Amino acid sequence: MQNLDVIFSALSDGTRRAILQRLMQGEARLSDLAKPFDMSQPAVSKHVRVLHDAGLLVIEKRGRTRHCRLNASQMKVASDWLADYQSFWTQQFDNLAQHLATVKK
Amino acid sequence: MQNLDVIFSALSDGTRRAILQRLMQGEARLSDLAKPFDMSQPAVSKHVRVLHDAGLLVIEKRGRTRHCRLNASQMKVASDWLADYQSFWTQQFDNLAQHLATVKK
DNA sequence: CATTTAATAAACCAACTAGTTAAGTATTTT
């Protein structure tokens, strides 16, 4: 799905993941989001826009401030895609466990 | 984590996700992986390299062929990161359900 | 009304990405 392109791409940047993690604590203004980062405010604005385009957050305009909230449902889209592989990684873990048990003998 | 950068980035391309899905059916040679795509073989090789660099697959050289296998444990790394948000998307679903129930009244 | 604050827009840059084609290197097959 094309949606997954923009979601995974948005998640592939540490600054953006940090923004999302900040939003777990609750709503934040754009300027508050920018504060912890060692980069210009327009740069952070761009990151927020990428997250917004991926549907990972919603922006609400209130007066002259913009308030951002998490939209975790888009993360579920990514998570659901990954879930298809779950049986493979548990299986691989089992393989490893079995291997270790065999080696121990 | 920096690891997440390369994992999510590798997953953000449809061709690469299709390669991973192909590998769910089992091991495949590089040339077999390339076949279904309308692009040159070196292009597919590059995609495979990106997946390899992200640790999402392993390559085993056998004679003149390369055989690729899924390494799903790296997907678990991505999945685990997303799992932190799980409570948010179920909560948002509940909010939606509650909203719909309220509207119905 | 003038100033400050919050944020966007525009123009630019360096680095990276996803593709191409052409040439080269191992390894197998005949």
Add this chain to the structure above:
DNA sequence: AAAATACTTAACTAGTTGGTTTATTAAATG
């Protein structure tokens, strides 16, 4: 030994990304 197969490497291109600075718009405050 020659030819075919399975790749890799290299050089190139167009478009995208992540950052910058400067200027602009819009809203709140003195």
